[in-house]
Amino acid sequence: MALTRFSSKVILTAGMIAFGAASSAMAQSMNDVQKVAKERGLTTQDLIAAAKTYTPTGMKDEYVIMSSGGHSGQVFVIGVPSMRLLKTIAVFTPEPWQGYGYGVGDEILDEGNVYGKENRWGDTHHPALSETNGDYDGDWLFINDKANARMAVIDLRDFETKQIVKNPLFINDHGGAFVTPNTDYVFETAQYNVPWGADYAPMSEYKENFRGAVTMWKFDRKKGRIDKEKSFAIELPPYWQDIADCGKLESDGYFFLNSINTELATGGIEQKKPPFEAGVSMNATDYLHIINWKKAEKVFQAGDYSMVKGFPVISLKTAIAESLLHVTPEPRSPHGVDVAPKGDFIVVSGKLDPHTTIYSFSKIKAAIASKNFSGHDEFGVPVLDFDSVMEAQVEVGLGPLHTQFGPDGYAYTSLFLDSAVARWTLGGSYGSANPEPDWTLVHKTPVHYNIGHLGAAEGDTVDPDGKYLVAYNKWAVDRFIGVGPLLPQNFQLLDISEQGTEMPVIYDMPLGVGEPHYAQIIKADKLHPWSVYPEIGWDPATQSVDPFAPRPKMERVERKGEHEVEIFMTAVRSHFTPEHVTIKQGDTVKWRITNTERAVDATHGFSIPVYNITLSLEPGETATVEFVADTAGTFPFYCTEFCSALHLEMMGYLMVEPNE
């Protein structure tokens, strides 16, 4: 009965889909739905999937994906269940639509300069939404750049990048960003190890001079910035520290970190040495690092660190002596380490082992307390006895990578080689939430293809929502029409609201602007972005009113010195004031411009040819661009956003008088 009612509702909705407008739905019937379905070759299952995901005009999404962009250096904001791309946030890469890196935002990008060199791209991997008590609070987003070991802070009031910090110790990170349950710290871990600061050392000195480390960036929530002065790092053995996760609730205060290459392999295929791919996979197990970060914070505050490259580092020796660091064997070449919602279990998947391995935090604590070590690694780090800390192993399939959690005692693991998502059951106090026995594989849904990360709705928080899961597939192969040899990625939406073996794929979203890795899915009502900047003259860089912001009736071109000129300009539909800006060749120009609009979406662009300037001025925003007018000529500047009916007319002339 309930099912019938459900499907009739589905059919009705599908009818609206087929014909687009609810207003004309009156004369439509199930026959029309069937007709369309037949014409398009859609099954009943397809129609149900459409009904679950189709989002008619004006309807808003329930969840929002914050996705890394891989080596696009960006972050993507995507709605769920519609799977529509809502926004691209420029982070490490200049982006002209947002006016990032073409006159404005350059100072943020410059913070990310590497040893004085501009690196105007990034390889974003693992976004981390800020948390309060282990749950997303919708205020901030952090994202790492694997290529140059940088960390960025995005303000979710305006969805703009506010800060980039360069890690002074290492040049590459993979494990980042991960936040503590109250966002006190943002973690970043080295991956491809180098000597401190990427100084030169021959490969033969790998063990002696190459370093591993985890950096604890202190986040100042009030300022909305990482506070470098209160940040520090902990030296680790030169294993490739990989992905990590922060403990929560029961395991709050701890940090769990995978590693690859406990073999200390150094590659050298050209010298007939084992290539990295073989060398780093020789040992049967690698090491799960268990770090007591609250204790480490105390050690740092007590001053027990040394300065390395101008940055405080707790040495490996101190970390061992103060019992900050323990390791325990984990399946080799692990990818994900994921802490269960209550903080009691830690799930690790080694991509060359068909099992996920589940560690018990209470057992880890007991083993640390009783010094139940099976030995020490070659750097003297105590190794917790595997059997005494392992809770369970579940055979899930080939190439398990990452795990997310649902509200009903299910865990979901991505299977790269199987191209599938596995649903399996947790044990312990989670066991009663679902009908299946504990620690058992329940179902596998094929995905297309080569899934990397996966994300369930709020699936890495203390309070997972279930409902939706997205497979972040690396390959699309045959899913979409051809667009040349570089294919889009395929984000596949799975409905995980039913228990048991029912978890169908309900949508495929091609993403042709980057190569995302991890993405988090937040409930949309937790986000409270501004629709316009709070006041006219707002500087998004400081999130406050700029006292020098040009205002109506105060527009002017002011000569400050013989070769120095300051411009105060306003933009409002459909004109700039002033429209003629005449300066002299060689002038140093400080061009201030305010969008004085208060209407939602009344954004103006501002671009000057030749000088490589393009800005996006959202309602209320003020921006300041500085340049040297070294090229004489007649340059029309104009509004690049189609702001109004007289948008084309919104222009003016920059006249640069030649010197002679």
Next chain:
Amino acid sequence: MVSVLDHIIGPRVGQRDLAKHGMKYGAPGFILLIARVLLLISLFVPFWHMELVAPQYPENLHLTAYVNHLAGDVAEINSLNHYIGMRPLEEAASVERTIGVYIMILFVIMLELASFIHSRWAVLLVLPVLTFPLVFLADLYFWMSHFGMNLDPDAPLSNSIEPFTPPILGSGFIGQFETIATAGPGLILASIASVLMIVALFFHRRAYKPLVMASKAAAKKAAAKKAAD
């Protein structure tokens, strides 16, 4: 001099009469008190509201006029109006808005005084207050038509729009906008106050006219007696 003032203030009611016919003599003053309260409340609520409906404004644009200020999407409406060469809304009725509150306070004082005056002079005090809602609408109409009829001929869209006066109550069309103008609670309160004033004047006349007549008759009699003497 004293007699002129007495004449304006009108006859007083004796203690005994007042005790006996409290209702009769108290009513006009009490009704005027309610009118005063309503006027005071109207200071804080909108007098007039215009809604502008267009596809690209899903929540519509709103313009709200209070006795002393404009509220709502003034900046946005100004920004749109500049296309047709209409002056900024702040420039309309600026004097009225500046003195509005003082006028209202003056009105309240006038009504207060009126309730102490038992002659027909009370009408003189009440009448300006009573007509206030009409004056408000007339002033609004004046400014709307003044602004709508005097568009800047050099404005961007001046060729595509004829001078116009939007309805000050009811709906009309300007470009892609439908305008819907309605009276706000302030104007409604002031109108109720006006009705109350008429009622008060009716009771005033009923209560005090006989007294005025009686005192006039007495004065006449006294004058006749004096002449006879």
